[in-house]
Amino acid sequence: MVSEEPIEISDGRWRSVVEQLIVPIISVIIAVFISGLIIWAVGYDPVAAISALLKGAFGGGRQIGETLMRATPLMFTGLAVAYGFRAGLFNIGAEGQLFMGGLVAAWLGIALAGLPWIVNIPLILIGGAAAGAAWAFIPAVLKARVGAHEVITTMMFTYIARYFVSWIVTGPLKAEGQIPQTEALPPESILPRIHETFSFLTNSRLHWGFVIAVILAVGLWLLLKYTTLGYEARAVGFSPWASQTGGISVEATIVKSLCISGALAGLAGVVEVIAVHGRLFDQFSSGFGFTGIAVALLAKNNPLGVIAAAILFGALSAGSGTMQLEADVPAKLIFIIQALIIFFVAAEVFAKWIVRPFKKKAADNA
Amino acid sequence: MLNDIITPDLFASAIRMTTPIALAAIGGTICERSGVVNIALEGMMLFGAFMAVVGTTWFGGNPWMGVLVAVIAGGLLALIHAFASITLRSDQVVSGTAINILALGLTGFFMEIIFGRPGSTDAVARLQPVFDITGPTEGLLGTIWTWLDTVIFSYTPIVYMAIIIAIVAQWAMYHTRWGLRLRSLGEHPLAADTVGVNVARGRYSAVIMSGLLGGLAGANLTLEQVGTFTENMTNGRGFIALAANIFGRWTPAGSYLASLLFGFADALQVKMQLFRDVVAIPYQFFLMLPYVLTVVVLAGVVGRAVAPAAIGKPYNKE
Numbered sequence: 001m002v003s004e005e006p007i008e009i010s011d012g013r014w015r016s017v018v019e020q021l022i023v024p025i026i027s028v029i030i031a032v033f034i035s036g037l038i039i040w041a042v043g044y045d046p047v048a049a050i051s052a053l054l055k056g057a058f059g060g061g062r063q064i065g066e067t068l069m070r071a072t073p074l075m076f077t078g079l080a081v082a083y084g085f086r087a088g089l090f091n092i093g094a095e096g097q098l099f100m101g102g103l104v105a106a107w108l109g110i111a112l113a114g115l116p117w118i119v120n121i122p123l124i125l126i127g128g129a130a131a132g133a134a135w136a137f138i139p140a141v142l143k144a145r146v147g148a149h150e151v152i153t154t155m156m157f158t159y160i161a162r163y164f165v166s167w168i169v170t171g172p173l174k175a176e177g178q179i180p181q182t183e184a185l186p187p188e189s190i191l192p193r194i195h196e197t198f199s200f201l202t203n204s205r206l207h208w209g210f211v212i213a214v215i216l217a218v219g220l221w222l223l224l225k226y227t228t229l230g231y232e233a234r235a236v237g238f239s240p241w242a243s244q245t246g247g248i249s250v251e252a253t254i255v256k257s258l259c260i261s262g263a264l265a266g267l268a269g270v271v272e273v274i275a276v277h278g279r280l281f282d283q284f285s286s287g288f289g290f291t292g293i294a295v296a297l298l299a300k301n302n303p304l305g306v307i308a309a310a311i312l313f314g315a316l317s318a319g320s321g322t323m324q325l326e327a328d329v330p331a332k333l334i335f336i337i338q339a340l341i342i343f344f345v346a347a348e349v350f351a352k353w354i355v356r357p358f359k360k361k362a363a364d365n366a
Numbered sequence: 367m368l369n370d371i372i373t374p375d376l377f378a379s380a381i382r383m384t385t386p387i388a389l390a391a392i393g394g395t396i397c398e399r400s401g402v403v404n405i406a407l408e409g410m411m412l413f414g415a416f417m418a419v420v421g422t423t424w425f426g427g428n429p430w431m432g433v434l435v436a437v438i439a440g441g442l443l444a445l446i447h448a449f450a451s452i453t454l455r456s457d458q459v460v461s462g463t464a465i466n467i468l469a470l471g472l473t474g475f476f477m478e479i480i481f482g483r484p485g486s487t488d489a490v491a492r493l494q495p496v497f498d499i500t501g502p503t504e505g506l507l508g509t510i511w512t513w514l515d516t517v518i519f520s521y522t523p524i525v526y527m528a529i530i531i532a533i534v535a536q537w538a539m540y541h542t543r544w545g546l547r548l549r550s551l552g553e554h555p556l557a558a559d560t561v562g563v564n565v566a567r568g569r570y571s572a573v574i575m576s577g578l579l580g581g582l583a584g585a586n587l588t589l590e591q592v593g594t595f596t597e598n599m600t601n602g603r604g605f606i607a608l609a610a611n612i613f614g615r616w617t618p619a620g621s622y623l624a625s626l627l628f629g630f631a632d633a634l635q636v637k638m639q640l641f642r643d644v645v646a647i648p649y650q651f652f653l654m655l656p657y658v659l660t661v662v663v664l665a666g667v668v669g670r671a672v673a674p675a676a677i678g679k680p681y682n683k684e
Contacts, residue, residue, distance in 0.1 A: 042479050090459055092405075138661070148664040149612075151405055151459060155605045156657040167650035293463055330478035335471025342464035343446075346456040 024298050024305075026351035028312065031340035038336065039329055049327040056322025057315035065195065065204020069276065071314025072206075073098070073285070075213035076268035077292025078310050079220055080132075080261045082301040084150075086224060087257035088237035093139070093154025094265035095289025096161035097132035101266025103165050104131035105273040106182045106280035107173065109189035117188040124189060124274055125212075125267065132266015133259040135161060140258035144251040150258065158289070166282045173280070181281035191275035209271035214307060216264070221303040233257045265289060286317075294338045297345050313338065371637055374516035379636065381521065382591065384622075384629025385528045386411060386600075389583035390607035391614065391621035392528075392535055393576030399539070399616055400572030401552035401676040405462035406447050407580045408604025409469030414440040414584025416473040419595045420480060422490040429493045433524070433585045440581020441574050443469065448573035452566050455680035466604075474597055486596040493522045493589050522590040524582060528622070531579070535618035548572060552674030555681040565681045580604070602657065609660045613667050616674060627663070631656045 036046035057067045077094045084091035091097075105128040112120045139153035166180070175183040194206045224230035235243040236253040244250050268288050273280050291313055298312070299305030316338070320331035344350055390407045397404040414436040421435025422428065443465055450461035474484065481487045497519040501511035539545035547568055550558040555565045583603075588595050606628050613627070614620025635652040642649050 038475075042476075092463065142661070142665050146665060148661075149608075152605050152609050152664060153661050155602060156609075156660045159602050159657040160654045163650040163654045167648045170650075171648055290467065294467070297460060330475050330484075332471055332474030332478065332484075335467055336475060337471075339464045339468035339471055342460060342467065343450065343456075346460040346464065347450050347454040349454055 020300065020302075022355055023348045023351040024300065024309070024345060026354055027298070027341055027344035027348075030344050030350060030354075031337050034340055035333060035337045039333070044327060044329050049323050049329045049333075052326040053316070053319035053323040055319070055326075057319035059322075060202070062202045062204045063318065065202070065206035067311065067315045067318040068210050069204060069206040069314070070317045071310040072210045072213050072275075073268035073272055073288040074291055074295050074310040074313050075210075075217060075306055076271070077265050077288050078295030078299060078306040079213075079217055079303055080264035080268070080289075081292045081296035082299060082303060082306055083220065083224075083233070083264060084258060084261040085296055085301045086230075086237050087233040087253060088240065089143070089254065089258050089261065090151050091136065091154055091258060091261045091265070092151050092293065093136075093156075093158040093289070094261070094268075094292050095285065095287065096154065096158030097135045097262040097265035098269040098272075098285055098289045099158070099161040099165050100135040100269065101128035101132040102269030102273045102280055102284055103161075103168055104128050104266075105270040106185065109185035109274055110173070110183060112189060113186040115188060117190075120189045121191060121274070125270055128266045128270030128273075129263040130266070132269070133263040135266070136258045136262025137255070140255040140262075143258065144254040162282070165280070169280055169282055175279075179281070182279045184279050185274060189274060190278055191271065193275070205276055207271065207275035209275045212267075212271075213310075216267075217303045217307050220264075224303065229256070265292070268292070291317075291338065294342050297342050300345075371634075371641070374513045376633055376637055378516045378520050380626065380630040380633035381517070382525060382629070383632040384625045385525045385590075386583035386586045387603050387607045387610055387628050388532065388622045388625035389524075389528050389579045389586065390604055391610040391625050392532055392618045393579030393583075394608050394611040395614070395616050395618050395621045396535065396539075396548065396572050396579075397576035398611065398677055399548050399552045399674055400569045401555060401674060401679065401681070402448070402451055402569055402573050403458040403462065403678045404444075404447065404573065404576050405459055405605070405608065406443065406465035406469075407576065407583075407607055408600055408602065409462075409466035410440040410443045410577050410580030411584040411587070411604050412466075412473055412598065412600045413443055413469040414581030415588045415599060416477070416487070416584070416595045417581070418585040418588045419487045419490050420476075422589065423480075423488070427491045429491050429589045432490065432589050433493075433582070436585035436589075437578050437581040440577040440579070440584065442577070444574045444577020444580070445570075447577070448570045451680065452569050452573070455682075458678055458680075470598060473595070477595070477597070484597070486594050489594045490589070492593050493524065495520055495522055496526060522586075524586040524590055527582070528586075532618050532622035539618060549674075552676050555676050559681075569681075583607075606656060606660050609664050612673075613663050615672075624663075628656050628659065631659045 039046040039049050056063060058064055080094045081091050105124050108124045108127045135157060139150050139157060142148035142153055143150045169182055170180040173182045175181055191207050191209055194208060195202060195204055232248050232253045235248055236250050240250045272284050277284055295306055295309045295313055298309040316334045320334045323329050324331045390411055394404055394407055417439035418432040418436035422432030425431035447461055447465055450456040451458040477487060478484055499519055501515055502508045547563050551565055551568045559565050587599060610624040610628060611621050613624035635655040638652050639649050
C-alpha cells in the first residue's frame with residue numbers, strides 16, 4: 001500500500017533521516033499555506049487566524065498540556081493505522097475499534113468499582129485493547145480468507161460500533177437522568193492527570209495515557225525492527241507473494257496485524273473514557289480514528305514519527321477553538337489542512353520538486 | 367403487522383433510497399473499470415449534496431441549478447483524484463481518503479461561512495415528482511392503480527435518471543468503442559496503449575465521470591430526499607456503493623440491481639422503526655442493518671467476483 005523507505009542506511013545515516021523528514025515538513029508547510037489562502041479568500045485575516053491557532057496550541061503550560069492531551073488518542077490511532085499499513089492493510093475503521101475499546105473500558109471501569117487502581121487500570125487497558133482487536137477480527141478474517149477489502153468492511157464495522165455504543169448509553173449502561181451517557185467511573189478506574197504531579201501544566205487535562213502512548217510507540221518501533229512478528233508483518237506488506245514463498249503464512253499475518261492494529265485503536269478509546277471524560281457517551285470521539293490515518297501517513301508509518309505527527313494534529317485540534325474565538329475562522333478548517341497534508345505527503349513529487357534546487361546546490365558544493 | 371410493513375410505499379421508498387447508492391456505484395464501476403480505485407465517492411457525494419443546496423440558494427431557489435452545481439462540484443473533486451492518482455501516481459486509496467476528509471472539511475467550513483452556523487443548512491426548494499396522474503381509487507382497480515402509481519409513477523427526476531443511466535451505461539460499456547476502450551484500460555493498459563488508446567486521458571475521463579455521478583447522487587440526497595444538508599449526511603453510502611459495485615460484478619446494471627438490495631434494507635429498517643415497540647428491538651439495531659448487510663454481501667461474493675486486472679496500479683508509459 002504505502003511504500004516506506006528504509007531508514008537504516010549505515011552510510012550517511014543522519015542525512016537519510018533528514019531526507020525522510022523533508023517531504024512531511026514541506027507537505028505541512030504547503031498545506032498551511034493553501035489553508036491561509038482559503039482563509040484570505042473568504043475574507044478573514046490568515047495571519048491573525050494562524051497566530052490565534054498557535055497561541056491556542058502552545059501559548060502556555062495549560063495550552064501545551066491540552067495539545068498533548070489531544071495528541072494522545074491520535075498517537076494510539078496513528079500507531080494503529082501505521083501498523084496496518086506496514087502489513088499492507090488499510091485500517092480505515094480505527095474509529096470503530098476505538099468505540100469498542102471505549103465501551104469495554106466504561107463497562108469494566110464501572111464493574112470493577114471498589115478494587116484498587118493498580119488492579120483496575122491494567123485490566124481496563126487490556127480489556128479495551130482486546131475489544132478493539134476483537135472488532136478488527138472479522139474484517140481481518142474476511143480479508144485473509146475471501147479477500148473482502150478491509151477498507152469497506154472496517155468502515156461498515158465503524159458504523160455498527162457507533163450504533164452499538166449509542167444503544168449501550170441509551171439502554172443497558174445508561175445513567176439516571178435525561179442525558180444518554182454512562183455513570184461516572186469510580187476514582188479507582190480513572191487514569192490520573194499529569195498536572196497533579198507536575199504543576200507547570202496548570203490544570204490541563206493531560207493524563208498519564210500520554211506517557212503510555214509514547215512508551216508504546218517506542219515499543220512498536222523496536223517490535224517492527226527486531227522481532228519475527230514485526231518482520232513478518234513488514235514482509236507481507238512488502239510482497240505477500242514472496243512472503244508466502246518464503247514460508248510466512250500470509251493469512252495468519254493479515255489476521256494478526258489487523259488485530260494488533262485494532263488493539264491499538266481500542267486503547268485510544270480507553271484513554272478517552274478513563275482519563276479525559278471519565279464516562280462513556282456516544283460523541284466521545286471527535287473522529288480520532290480518521291485523523292489517525294493522517295497521522296500515520298504524515299509519519300510515513302514510522303512509530304517514532306507518529307509521536308511527532310500526533311502532536312502536530314493535537315496542536316491543530318487544540319488551537320482551532322482559539323482560532324474560531326479570536327479570528328472568527330470556523331474550526332472545521334483543520335479538516336481541510338488535514339486533507340491537504342495527506343494529499344501532499346502522498347504526492348511527494350511536490351515536496352521533492354521544491355527541494356530540488358537546494359539538493360542540486362548541495363551536490364555541487366560537495 | 368406484515369400488512370402494515372409490506373405496502374406500496376415500502377417499495378417506493380426502497381427505490382428512492384437505492385438511487386444515491388446506485389448512482390455512486392455506477393460511478394465506481396466506470397472508474398474502477400478504467401483501473402482507478404475510487405474510495406472518494408463518499409466525499410464526492412457529500413460535497414455534491416452540500417453544493418446542491420448552495421447552488422439552489424445562489425440561483426434564486428431553482429433546484430435544477432442546484433443539480434448542475436452539484437454535478438460540477440463532484441466532477442471537480444474527481445479531477446483532484448484523477449490528477450493525484452494518474453498524473454502524480456499517488457496511492458489511489460490514500461488520495462481517496464484525502465478527498466473524503468477534504469469534503470468533510472469543505473462542507474463544514476463553508477456551511478459556517480455561508481449559512482452562519484454548524485450542523486445543517488437552510489431548507490431549499492426540492493425537485494418535485496415528475497408525474498401527477500389521477501387514476502381510479504375504488505375497488506380492485508383502485509388497489510392496482512395505487513400500487514402502480516406509488517411504485518412506478520411517484521418519483522422525482524433523479525430517481526428516473528439513475529435507472530436510465532444504469533441502462534445506458536450498461537449498453538455503452540459492452541456495445542460501444544468507448545466501453546471497449548474503458549474495459550481495456552483496466553484489464554491491460556499496456557495493450558490499450560499499444561493499439562493507440564491514450565491511457566491517461568481515458569482514465570481521467572472515467573474518474574471525472576464517477577465524480578459527476580457522485581455529485582448527482584448527493585443532489586438526490588439533499589434536493590429530493592431531505593431538503594437540507596446536514597453534516598456528514600452521506601453516512602457511509604459511498605462505501606456501501608463500492609460494495610454494490612463489487613456485488614454487481616463491475617457492471618452498471620449489476621451495480622443498480624445490487625444497490626436495490628441496500629435500498630430495500632434501508633427502507634425496511636426505516637419502516638421497522640415504526641414497530642420498534644411491538645418487536646421490542648432498539649432502533650439502533652435497525653440502523654445497523656444496511657452496514658451488516660454490506661459486510662455479509664462482501665463476505666459472500668468477493669471470492670467469486672473478479673476485479674479488473676490492473677485496478678489500483680498507476681500506468682507507467684516508458
